[in-house]
């Protein structure tokens with residue numbers, strides 16, 4: 001049996017097969033007992049009939065001495081069930097019943113039961129072995145009765161098998177319902193939700209699995225927390241020394257007259273800036289992965305997006321084409337998380353998009369946020385990996401590959417589907433990011 005066979009299927013089939021086999025075994029055993037008992041009763045009746053007929057036949061026949069082959073009244077008027085012959089000591093037939101065929105009785109005068117291929121015969125004698133009577137009963141009759149008894153025993157199996165299959169299937173389905181809920185609860189767990197799974201209502205047999213899963217979740221949660229707090233702390237601790245170093249470098253640069261030294265200091269300054277940016281992004285990632293992407297109250301996200309686009313537009317005027325809805329977009333997405341998300345997406349579009357080409361940022365009435373820019377096609381295999389940390393596709397722009405990982409952590413934490421497309425919808429090339437800022441109820445990983 002394959003290892004991933006359905007428990008429901010194997011138990012239902014196995015148990016039904018088991019019950020059916022037991023029933024069959026029971027029916028066969030009962031059938032054999034019934035056959036034995038029936039044969040005994042039939043034999044008893046045959047013997048009784050012979051013992052009753054014989055005195056009557058003798059009395060009658062001696063009354064009609066000369067009427068040798070007279071058919072005397074039969075036991076059943078038209079269709080004789082039992083037939084008999086009366087013979088003398090030498091085996092001469094003295095009398096026979098109406099339908100009696102002397103052939104089936106043979107020559108033998110042995111007292112007791114005997115069988116021919118078609119009849120069961122009982123022979124007995126009277127008048128000190130001067131007169132013999134052999135009564136024959138067709139075996140066909142017994143077989144018919146036996147067949148009826150066998151059918152009566154086996155017939156319930158026809159109903160029993162499907163009913164038991166359905167019954168077992170239903171009971172298992174009912175019992176496994178809690179396990180299915182448990183399975184969904186595990187599926188819902190992810191980086192954003194590592195809370196223990198409910199196990200109170202689970203069947204006893206599954207409790208050890210639930211305990212092990214919860215233990216594993218707890219260990220995972222602690223490990224992730226340690227990793228996040230380490231990242232957040234280091235990024236936070238680096239902030240001040242980096243800012244101080246940058247300020248000092250900028251001061252030295254401003255006072256030095258040596259052009260070559262100035263260039264070298266500018267290199268150091270740019271490295272420090274990118275280091276400081278990277279530590280900012282690490283901090284953002286740690287926060288995004290730590291959860292909190294959903295807020296208790298809905299917030300209007302339109303002014304936040306307007307403000308962010310305004311910030312970027314001051315650095316790169318005229319590049320961003322912003323489309324906003326006429327009304328508010330009230331969403332449960334945390335405003336800080338939304339700001340981080342939007343900043344990263346717009347920054348990417350400006351940074352990785354074709355130089356000086358417009359970037360479209362639109363927030364629609366239904367909450368769809370779309371950021372589209374022109375650029376060369378990103379290969380599908382690269383596209384699938386971009387949301388991982390430190391992964392970058394073909395780009396000459398600076399960066400550390402954390403922006404999309406931050407966006408992915410926020411959207412996952414909020415239960416929002418994030419779509420990365422290249423080419424952009426309706427275009428030959430370009431890059432498009434699409435998501436809906438209205439979180440689904442119940443977050444995914």
Ligand SMILES: Nc1ncnc2c1ncn2[C@@H]1O[C@H](COP(=O)(O)OP(=O)(O)OP(=O)(O)O)[C@@H](O)[C@H]1O
Pocket residue numbers: 281344348349350351352353373375378386391392393394395398399400401402403404405431
């Ligand atoms: N709007 C975009 N257009 C074209 N390529 C993009 C776009 N956004 C992301 N990419 C590709 O995806 C890669 C990963 O993006 P991500 O934001 O994670 O990192 P980054 O922008 O390179 O660095 P960081 O965001 O950490 O400064 C980018 O290096 C780039 O190759």
Ligand SMILES: [Mg+2]
Pocket residue numbers: 344347348399402403404
């Ligand atoms: Mg980026």
